[in-house]
Amino acid sequence: FIIESLVCGSAAAVAVVGVWYAWSQWDNVLHFDHKRLEKDLNENLYGQHIVWKVVQKAVSSFMTDSNPNKPLVLSFHGTTGVGKNYVSKIIARNIYKLGDKSEHFITFISEHHFPHKDKVDMYSAQLKEKIHQHVLRFPRTMFVFDEMDKMNPQLVETVKPFLDYATHVDGVSFRHAIFIFLSNAGGDVINKIALDFWKAGKNREELQMNSKEMETQILRNIFNDKSSGFWHSSLIDRHLVDHFVPFLPLELKHVRQCVLTEMASLNISVHHYPDLADTVAREMPFFPSDEKIFSVKGCKSVRQKLMLYVDD
Numbered sequence: 482f483i484i485e486s487l488v489c490g491s492a493a494a495v496a497v498v499g500v501w502y503a504w505s506q507w508d509n510v511l512h513f514d515h516k517r518l519e520k521d522l523n524e525n526l527y528g529q530h531i532v533w534k535v536v537q538k539a540v541s542s543f544m545t546d547s548n549p550n551k552p553l554v555l556s557f558h559g560t561t562g563v564g565k566n567y568v569s570k571i572i573a574r575n576i577y578k579l580g581d582k583s584e585h586f587i588t589f590i591s592e593h594h595f596p597h598k599d600k601v602d603m604y605s606a607q608l609k610e611k612i613h614q615h616v617l618r619f620p621r622t623m624f625v626f627d628e629m630d631k632m633n634p635q636l637v638e639t640v641k642p643f644l645d646y647a648t649h650v651d652g653v654s655f656r657h658a659i660f661i662f663l664s665n666a667g668g669d670v671i672n673k674i675a676l677d678f679w680k681a682g683k684n685r686e687e688l689q690m691n692s693k694e695m696e697t698q699i700l701r702n703i704f705n706d707k708s709s710g711f712w713h714s715s716l717i718d719r720h721l722v723d724h725f726v727p728f729l730p731l732e733l734k735h736v737r738q739c740v741l742t743e744m745a746s747l748n749i750s751v752h753h754y755p756d757l758a759d760t761v762a763r764e765m766p767f768f769p770s771d772e773k774i775f776s777v778k779g780c781k782s783v784r785q786k787l788m789l790y791v792d793d
Protein backbone atom coordinates (compact mmCIF):
# COMPACT_ATOMS: atom_id res chain seq x y z
CA PHE A 482 0.00 0.00 0.00
CA ILE A 483 2.79 2.37 0.92
CA ILE A 484 4.65 1.83 -2.35
CA GLU A 485 1.40 2.11 -4.26
CA SER A 486 0.63 5.40 -2.43
CA LEU A 487 3.96 6.85 -3.36
CA VAL A 488 3.67 5.72 -6.95
CA CYS A 489 0.14 7.09 -7.31
CA GLY A 490 1.10 10.19 -5.33
CA SER A 491 -2.45 11.11 -4.33
CA ALA A 492 -2.58 13.71 -1.53
CA ALA A 493 -4.57 11.47 0.80
CA ALA A 494 -2.22 8.56 0.28
CA VAL A 495 0.85 10.72 0.85
CA ALA A 496 -0.75 12.05 4.07
CA VAL A 497 -1.34 8.48 5.26
CA VAL A 498 2.28 7.63 4.58
CA GLY A 499 3.29 10.80 6.48
CA VAL A 500 1.31 9.71 9.54
CA TRP A 501 2.69 6.20 9.28
CA TYR A 502 6.23 7.62 9.10
CA ALA A 503 5.63 9.85 12.13
CA TRP A 504 4.36 6.95 14.18
CA SER A 505 7.23 4.70 13.17
CA GLN A 506 9.60 7.36 14.47
CA TRP A 507 8.20 7.23 18.01
CA ASP A 508 10.41 4.16 18.35
CA ASN A 509 13.32 6.55 18.58
CA VAL A 510 11.88 8.12 21.70
CA LEU A 511 12.61 6.83 25.19
CA HIS A 512 9.81 6.22 27.62
CA PHE A 513 10.05 9.46 29.62
CA ASP A 514 11.08 8.94 33.21
CA HIS A 515 11.20 12.08 35.36
CA LYS A 516 13.35 10.28 37.94
CA ARG A 517 15.97 9.49 35.30
CA LEU A 518 16.11 13.15 34.25
CA GLU A 519 16.32 14.24 37.89
CA LYS A 520 19.19 11.79 38.54
CA ASP A 521 21.00 12.81 35.37
CA LEU A 522 20.86 16.51 36.28
CA ASN A 523 21.74 15.73 39.88
CA GLU A 524 24.82 13.72 39.02
CA ASN A 525 26.14 15.58 36.02
CA LEU A 526 25.25 19.25 36.29
CA TYR A 527 27.36 21.24 38.75
CA GLY A 528 26.54 24.47 40.53
CA GLN A 529 23.24 25.16 38.79
CA HIS A 530 20.56 24.57 41.41
CA ILE A 531 18.10 27.01 39.77
CA VAL A 532 18.52 25.38 36.37
CA TRP A 533 18.15 21.96 37.96
CA LYS A 534 14.84 22.89 39.54
CA VAL A 535 13.28 24.76 36.61
CA VAL A 536 14.39 22.37 33.86
CA GLN A 537 13.45 19.28 35.80
CA LYS A 538 9.95 20.58 36.56
CA ALA A 539 9.28 22.19 33.19
CA VAL A 540 10.50 19.25 31.09
CA SER A 541 8.84 16.62 33.29
CA SER A 542 5.43 18.27 33.30
CA PHE A 543 5.60 18.92 29.56
CA MET A 544 6.69 15.39 28.69
CA THR A 545 3.98 13.81 30.81
CA ASP A 546 1.21 16.07 29.49
CA SER A 547 -0.60 14.18 26.73
CA ASN A 548 -2.38 17.33 25.60
CA PRO A 549 -0.15 20.40 26.00
CA ASN A 550 -1.59 23.67 24.68
CA LYS A 551 1.73 24.99 23.39
CA PRO A 552 5.27 23.81 22.72
CA LEU A 553 7.76 23.95 25.56
CA VAL A 554 9.86 27.09 25.16
CA LEU A 555 12.88 27.64 27.39
CA SER A 556 15.41 30.43 27.19
CA PHE A 557 18.80 29.73 28.79
CA HIS A 558 20.94 32.69 29.85
CA GLY A 559 24.46 32.90 31.20
CA THR A 560 28.04 33.70 30.34
CA THR A 561 30.26 31.26 28.49
CA GLY A 562 30.89 27.66 29.60
CA VAL A 563 28.28 27.46 32.36
CA GLY A 564 26.34 24.56 30.84
CA LYS A 565 23.67 25.92 28.49
CA ASN A 566 24.49 23.60 25.57
CA TYR A 567 25.26 20.82 28.01
CA VAL A 568 21.79 20.98 29.62
CA SER A 569 20.05 20.91 26.25
CA LYS A 570 22.00 17.71 25.53
CA ILE A 571 21.00 16.27 28.91
CA ILE A 572 17.35 16.96 28.03
CA ALA A 573 17.85 15.33 24.61
CA ARG A 574 19.37 12.16 26.05
CA ASN A 575 16.34 11.82 28.33
CA ILE A 576 13.98 12.05 25.36
CA TYR A 577 15.65 10.34 22.40
CA LYS A 578 17.45 7.01 22.32
CA LEU A 579 20.23 8.69 20.34
CA GLY A 580 20.25 11.83 22.51
CA ASP A 581 21.68 14.87 20.76
CA LYS A 582 22.66 12.60 17.83
CA SER A 583 18.98 12.03 17.13
CA GLU A 584 17.69 13.28 13.79
CA HIS A 585 14.99 15.04 15.82
CA PHE A 586 17.47 17.18 17.72
CA ILE A 587 18.01 20.20 15.50
CA THR A 588 20.51 22.93 16.28
CA PHE A 589 20.75 26.36 14.64
CA ILE A 590 23.80 28.47 15.38
CA SER A 591 23.16 32.09 14.42
CA GLU A 592 26.54 33.06 13.04
CA HIS A 593 27.06 29.70 11.39
CA HIS A 594 23.66 29.10 9.80
CA PHE A 595 22.62 32.71 9.19
CA PRO A 596 25.88 34.63 8.68
CA HIS A 597 24.91 37.18 6.00
CA LYS A 598 22.63 40.10 6.82
CA ASP A 599 21.60 40.59 3.19
CA LYS A 600 20.30 37.02 2.93
CA VAL A 601 17.91 37.26 5.84
CA ASP A 602 14.79 36.86 3.64
CA MET A 603 16.16 33.62 2.25
CA TYR A 604 17.20 32.37 5.73
CA SER A 605 13.76 33.22 7.05
CA ALA A 606 12.02 31.17 4.33
CA GLN A 607 14.43 28.24 4.85
CA LEU A 608 14.05 28.34 8.62
CA LYS A 609 10.27 28.35 8.41
CA GLU A 610 10.29 25.45 5.98
CA LYS A 611 12.76 23.45 8.05
CA ILE A 612 10.86 23.82 11.33
CA HIS A 613 7.59 23.02 9.58
CA GLN A 614 8.93 19.94 7.82
CA HIS A 615 10.60 18.52 10.92
CA VAL A 616 7.48 18.83 13.06
CA LEU A 617 5.28 17.52 10.25
CA ARG A 618 7.46 14.42 10.10
CA PHE A 619 7.85 14.10 13.85
CA PRO A 620 5.93 16.17 16.39
CA ARG A 621 8.37 15.61 19.27
CA THR A 622 11.20 17.52 17.63
CA MET A 623 13.61 19.57 19.72
CA PHE A 624 15.03 22.80 18.26
CA VAL A 625 18.00 24.49 19.89
CA PHE A 626 18.88 28.04 18.81
CA ASP A 627 22.42 28.79 19.90
CA GLU A 628 23.69 32.41 20.01
CA MET A 629 20.10 33.62 20.12
CA ASP A 630 21.35 37.09 21.09
CA LYS A 631 23.13 37.29 17.72
CA MET A 632 20.11 36.21 15.74
CA ASN A 633 18.61 38.70 13.30
CA PRO A 634 15.30 40.06 14.74
CA GLN A 635 13.54 39.08 11.50
CA LEU A 636 14.50 35.45 12.13
CA VAL A 637 13.31 35.70 15.72
CA GLU A 638 9.97 36.84 14.32
CA THR A 639 10.00 33.88 11.91
CA VAL A 640 10.16 31.45 14.82
CA LYS A 641 7.40 33.22 16.78
CA PRO A 642 4.27 31.70 15.17
CA PHE A 643 5.54 28.21 16.01
CA LEU A 644 5.68 29.00 19.72
CA ASP A 645 2.16 30.24 20.24
CA TYR A 646 -0.75 28.64 22.08
CA ALA A 647 -2.37 25.72 20.24
CA THR A 648 -1.43 27.18 16.91
CA HIS A 649 -1.59 25.23 13.72
CA VAL A 650 0.79 26.57 11.12
CA ASP A 651 -0.29 25.36 7.68
CA GLY A 652 -2.20 22.51 9.26
CA VAL A 653 0.61 21.31 11.53
CA SER A 654 0.42 21.50 15.32
CA PHE A 655 3.59 22.40 17.19
CA ARG A 656 2.44 21.70 20.72
CA HIS A 657 4.61 18.60 21.19
CA ALA A 658 7.80 20.33 20.05
CA ILE A 659 10.49 21.79 22.28
CA PHE A 660 12.29 25.06 21.57
CA ILE A 661 15.37 26.07 23.54
CA PHE A 662 17.09 29.41 23.08
CA LEU A 663 20.66 29.79 24.31
CA SER A 664 22.30 33.13 24.80
CA ASN A 665 24.90 35.09 26.69
CA ALA A 666 22.41 37.97 26.96
CA GLY A 667 21.57 38.63 30.59
CA GLY A 668 24.79 36.86 31.66
CA ASP A 669 26.32 40.00 33.14
CA VAL A 670 23.19 40.70 35.18
CA ILE A 671 23.18 37.13 36.50
CA ASN A 672 26.89 37.36 37.38
CA LYS A 673 26.36 40.63 39.20
CA ILE A 674 23.50 39.20 41.25
CA ALA A 675 25.62 36.14 42.12
CA LEU A 676 28.58 38.33 43.08
CA ASP A 677 26.43 40.64 45.23
CA PHE A 678 25.03 37.58 46.94
CA TRP A 679 28.52 36.26 47.62
CA LYS A 680 29.67 39.65 48.89
CA ALA A 681 26.70 39.76 51.27
CA GLY A 682 28.00 36.47 52.70
CA LYS A 683 24.94 34.53 51.59
CA ASN A 684 24.87 30.91 50.55
CA ARG A 685 24.74 30.46 46.77
CA GLU A 686 21.99 27.85 47.11
CA GLU A 687 19.71 30.47 48.68
CA LEU A 688 19.71 32.34 45.39
CA GLN A 689 16.38 31.62 43.72
CA MET A 690 14.63 32.60 40.52
CA ASN A 691 12.77 35.37 42.34
CA SER A 692 15.76 36.56 44.40
CA LYS A 693 16.53 40.18 43.57
CA GLU A 694 13.84 39.83 40.91
CA MET A 695 16.33 37.86 38.86
CA GLU A 696 13.94 36.86 36.07
CA THR A 697 12.62 40.44 35.75
CA GLN A 698 16.14 41.84 35.66
CA ILE A 699 17.19 39.37 32.94
CA LEU A 700 14.10 40.21 30.92
CA ARG A 701 14.60 43.94 31.23
CA ASN A 702 18.23 43.55 30.26
CA ILE A 703 17.69 41.46 27.14
CA PHE A 704 14.60 43.39 26.06
CA ASN A 705 16.47 46.70 26.12
CA ASP A 706 19.80 45.50 24.74
CA LYS A 707 19.93 46.75 21.16
CA SER A 708 22.61 44.26 20.24
CA SER A 709 20.43 41.36 21.34
CA GLY A 710 18.16 39.35 19.03
CA PHE A 711 15.58 39.58 21.79
CA TRP A 712 15.57 43.37 21.55
CA HIS A 713 11.97 44.51 21.86
CA SER A 714 11.03 41.09 20.62
CA SER A 715 7.42 40.02 20.75
CA LEU A 716 8.68 36.67 22.06
CA ILE A 717 8.97 38.54 25.33
CA ASP A 718 5.98 40.81 25.37
CA ARG A 719 3.66 38.08 24.08
CA HIS A 720 4.90 35.75 26.83
CA LEU A 721 5.78 32.95 24.43
CA VAL A 722 8.82 31.88 26.46
CA ASP A 723 7.76 29.63 29.36
CA HIS A 724 10.89 30.12 31.46
CA PHE A 725 13.94 32.35 31.31
CA VAL A 726 16.51 30.16 33.01
CA PRO A 727 19.54 31.78 34.66
CA PHE A 728 22.84 29.89 34.63
CA LEU A 729 25.06 31.07 37.49
CA PRO A 730 28.80 31.65 37.11
CA LEU A 731 30.76 28.60 38.29
CA GLU A 732 33.09 28.58 41.29
CA LEU A 733 36.40 26.78 41.75
CA LYS A 734 34.73 23.73 43.32
CA HIS A 735 32.46 23.32 40.29
CA VAL A 736 35.34 23.63 37.85
CA ARG A 737 37.16 21.02 39.91
CA GLN A 738 34.15 18.70 39.47
CA CYS A 739 34.28 19.30 35.71
CA VAL A 740 37.97 18.33 35.70
CA LEU A 741 37.18 15.15 37.65
CA THR A 742 34.52 14.27 35.07
CA GLU A 743 37.01 14.77 32.25
CA MET A 744 39.60 12.72 34.12
CA ALA A 745 37.11 9.86 34.46
CA SER A 746 36.27 10.01 30.75
CA LEU A 747 39.98 9.87 29.92
CA ASN A 748 40.56 7.03 32.40
CA ILE A 749 42.94 9.13 34.46
CA SER A 750 42.96 7.73 37.96
CA VAL A 751 42.37 10.13 40.86
CA HIS A 752 44.40 7.70 42.98
CA HIS A 753 47.46 8.23 40.82
CA TYR A 754 46.88 11.97 40.46
CA PRO A 755 45.13 13.11 43.66
CA ASP A 756 45.91 16.82 43.19
CA LEU A 757 45.47 17.06 39.44
CA ALA A 758 41.81 18.23 39.44
CA ASP A 759 42.62 21.04 41.85
CA THR A 760 45.75 22.08 39.96
CA VAL A 761 43.94 22.21 36.61
CA ALA A 762 40.93 24.06 38.06
CA ARG A 763 43.19 26.69 39.60
CA GLU A 764 44.83 27.24 36.22
CA MET A 765 41.57 28.69 34.90
CA PRO A 766 41.05 32.48 35.02
CA PHE A 767 38.68 33.77 37.73
CA PHE A 768 36.92 37.07 38.41
CA PRO A 769 36.73 39.64 40.02
CA SER A 770 40.47 40.15 39.79
CA ASP A 771 40.92 40.58 43.56
CA GLU A 772 38.63 37.93 45.02
CA LYS A 773 38.79 35.41 42.12
CA ILE A 774 35.43 33.78 42.89
CA PHE A 775 33.93 32.85 39.55
CA SER A 776 35.44 31.11 36.55
CA VAL A 777 35.64 33.43 33.54
CA LYS A 778 35.13 30.56 31.08
CA GLY A 779 33.02 28.32 33.30
CA CYS A 780 34.04 24.74 32.52
CA LYS A 781 34.90 25.51 28.91
CA SER A 782 38.31 24.25 27.76
CA VAL A 783 38.83 22.30 30.99
CA ARG A 784 39.61 19.21 28.93
CA GLN A 785 42.25 21.06 26.91
CA LYS A 786 43.88 22.35 30.10
CA LEU A 787 43.85 18.83 31.51
CA MET A 788 45.52 17.41 28.41
CA LEU A 789 48.48 19.73 28.93
CA TYR A 790 49.15 18.05 32.26
CA VAL A 791 48.56 14.56 30.92
CA ASP A 792 51.16 15.09 28.21
CA ASP A 793 53.67 15.97 30.93
Ligand SMILES: Nc1ncnc2c1ncn2[C@@H]1O[C@H](COP(=O)(O)OP(=O)(O)OP(=O)(O)O)[C@@H](O)[C@H]1O
Nearest residue numbers: 525526527560561562563564565566567739780781
Ligand atom coordinates in the same frame (compact mmCIF):
# COMPACT_ATOMS: atom_id res chain seq x y z
N1 LIG B 1 27.37 23.41 35.15
C1 LIG B 1 28.09 22.45 34.54
N2 LIG B 1 28.14 21.20 35.07
C2 LIG B 1 28.85 20.23 34.46
N3 LIG B 1 29.60 20.41 33.35
C3 LIG B 1 29.57 21.63 32.79
C4 LIG B 1 28.83 22.71 33.35
N4 LIG B 1 29.01 23.78 32.58
C5 LIG B 1 29.81 23.44 31.59
N5 LIG B 1 30.16 22.13 31.70
C6 LIG B 1 31.09 21.41 30.81
O1 LIG B 1 31.72 22.38 29.96
C7 LIG B 1 31.40 22.12 28.60
C8 LIG B 1 31.09 23.43 27.91
O2 LIG B 1 29.86 23.94 28.40
P1 LIG B 1 28.66 24.43 27.47
O3 LIG B 1 29.02 24.20 26.04
O4 LIG B 1 27.40 23.83 27.94
O5 LIG B 1 28.71 25.98 27.78
P2 LIG B 1 27.70 27.11 27.30
O6 LIG B 1 27.11 27.69 28.54
O7 LIG B 1 26.77 26.58 26.29
O8 LIG B 1 28.73 28.17 26.70
P3 LIG B 1 28.64 29.18 25.42
O9 LIG B 1 27.79 30.33 25.85
O10 LIG B 1 30.05 29.60 25.19
O11 LIG B 1 28.07 28.38 24.28
C9 LIG B 1 30.21 21.15 28.62
O12 LIG B 1 30.24 20.30 27.52
C10 LIG B 1 30.41 20.40 29.91
O13 LIG B 1 31.31 19.33 29.71
